[in-house]
Amino acid sequence: MAAANKSRAGGLRLWRNARLATMAENAAGLGIVEKGAIVAREGLIAYAGPETEMPSSLAQGAEPIDCEGRWITPGLIDCHTHLVHAGNRANEFEMRLAGATYEEVARAGGGIVSSVKALRAASEDDLVTQSLPRLDALIAEGVTTVEIKSGYGLDLDNEKKSLRAARRLSEERPVTVRTSFLGAHALPPEAKGDKDAFVDLVANEILPAVAAEGLADAVDGFCEGIAFSPEQISRVFDAAKAAGLPVKLHADQLSNLHGAELAARYGALSADHLEYTDEAGAAAMAKAGTVATILPGAYYFIRETKKPPIGLFRQHGVRMAVATDNNPGTSPLTSLLLTMNMAATLFGLTVDECLAGVTREAARALGLLGQTGTLEAGKSADLAIWDIERPAELVYRMGFNPLHARIWRGQ
Ligand code: DI6
Ligand code: FE
Numbered sequence: 001m002a003a004a005n006k007s008r009a010g011g012l013r014l015w016r017n018a019r020l021a022t023m024a025e026n027a028a029g030l031g032i033v034e035k036g037a038i039v040a041r042e043g044l045i046a047y048a049g050p051e052t053e054m055p056s057s058l059a060q061g062a063e064p065i066d067c068e069g070r071w072i073t074p075g076l077i078d079c080h081t082h083l084v085h086a087g088n089r090a091n092e093f094e095m096r097l098a099g100a101t102y103e104e105v106a107r108a109g110g111g112i113v114s115s116v117k118a119l120r121a122a123s124e125d126d127l128v129t130q131s132l133p134r135l136d137a138l139i140a141e142g143v144t145t146v147e148i149k150s151g152y153g154l155d156l157d158n159e160k161k162s163l164r165a166a167r168r169l170s171e172e173r174p175v176t177v178r179t180s181f182l183g184a185h186a187l188p189p190e191a192k193g194d195k196d197a198f199v200d201l202v203a204n205e206i207l208p209a210v211a212a213e214g215l216a217d218a219v220d221g222f223c224e225g226i227a228f229s230p231e232q233i234s235r236v237f238d239a240a241k242a243a244g245l246p247v248k249l250h251a252d253q254l255s256n257l258h259g260a261e262l263a264a265r266y267g268a269l270s271a272d273h274l275e276y277t278d279e280a281g282a283a284a285m286a287k288a289g290t291v292a293t294i295l296p297g298a299y300y301f302i303r304e305t306k307k308p309p310i311g312l313f314r315q316h317g318v319r320m321a322v323a324t325d326n327n328p329g330t331s332p333l334t335s336l337l338l339t340m341n342m343a344a345t346l347f348g349l350t351v352d353e354c355l356a357g358v359t360r361e362a363a364r365a366l367g368l369l370g371q372t373g374t375l376e377a378g379k380s381a382d383l384a385i386w387d388i389e390r391p392a393e394l395v396y397r398m399g400f401n402p403l404h405a406r407i408w409r410g411q
Pocket of ligand 1: 112222330
């Protein structure tokens with residue numbers, strides 16, 4: 001893979017006459033540079049800042065690209081998706097619109113288990129083919145890094161198949177893919193209701209095998225009444241630590257099982273959803289440096305009414321990422337721009353918080369802040385160039401894509 005990336009990496013490039021939102025940590029707000037330039041060398045940012053201060057030697061020999069005053073942001077990062085899945089659940093959506101309850105849908109063969117069946121029936125090639133249009137939709141809006149979870153395979157072969165399909169997507173398209181092993185997502189039919197035995201299988205057999213093959217960059221879990229208890233998730237996290245993998249968690253989405261605190265205790269990269277998180281959870285996350293990943297698509301789609309405690313996150317200094325949660329059951333959403341609009345409209349995030357949430361904080365949530373997420377020298381030249389007058393337009397519009405160009409690793 002390193003070789004493939006290298007061969008794709010750009011040589012020397014210069015974008016000038018641009019307005020930059022660098023999103024740099026030590027800058028105020030969006031880190032705006034009005035008359036900015038970016039130099040990329042071998043896929044990395046060599047300079048990002050005022051054009052007048054650019055060392056001329058840096059860009060010597062580069063053919064300048066005139067951005068005509070367009071805005072450049074870091075390439076967008078979708079840090080929470082279940083993008084690799086088979087089929088869809090539009091039928092359940094129709095049933096629910098007709099008044100069916102969750103139980104009725106489940107009895108009719110719906111719910112996560114129907115996605116498990118569909119994924120198990122699909123070949124790895126099929127999964128790649130079915131997932132590419134979703135990935136392309138994200139890419140079309142300037143996404144340069146995407147996280148993809150397993151969790152619809154729920155046995156060794158099918159979990160490996162999903163993760164391999166996710167990795168393959170990064171060979172099919174110019175995009176960085178980070179994979180998360182989500183074995184503790186739901187109980188497969190063959191487990192016959194025995195959650196503890198299934199968690200043992202995930203922690204002691206599937207996870208170590210997936211880790212040994214290098215198929216996962218992190219380990220995720222679903223801590224919820226309808227999924228797994230904090231104690232069961234702890235066993236999965238202990239196995240993750242033993243395998244040397246960082247953890248993250250679907251926490252407090254439908255009820256408060258203190259998933260945020262559990263995630264913080266394990267030094268999780270992120271805790272995600274968090275609608276029911278309380279102040280102790282927010283405080284624990286702040287202390288651990290665990291990012292709060294806000295997923296307004298799922299909140300909207302399941303018509304949740306309890307909002308995540310954004311005020312507490314701000315008050316305690318918890319960093320917030322924003323992601324699509326693309327999945328067939330609760331968030332069939334493939335637009336990070338619309339997701340930002342939802343985060344602002346539904347949860348009151350500011351424009352600056354939304355933009356940080358899909359760039360710098362999303363990178364932090366993936367453990368990738370050293371490599372991408374801001375426009376700073378030394379990082380990957382992952383850029384989105386926009387036909388807009390002000391950054392707020394990226395959050396304000398619904399269903400309109402002002403992307404002018406997208407650069408991944410300098411290309
Ligand atoms: N939380 C969710 O909302 C989804 N998974 C998760 O852990 C549901 C996934 C599905 O219904 O297919
Ligand atoms: Fe999710």
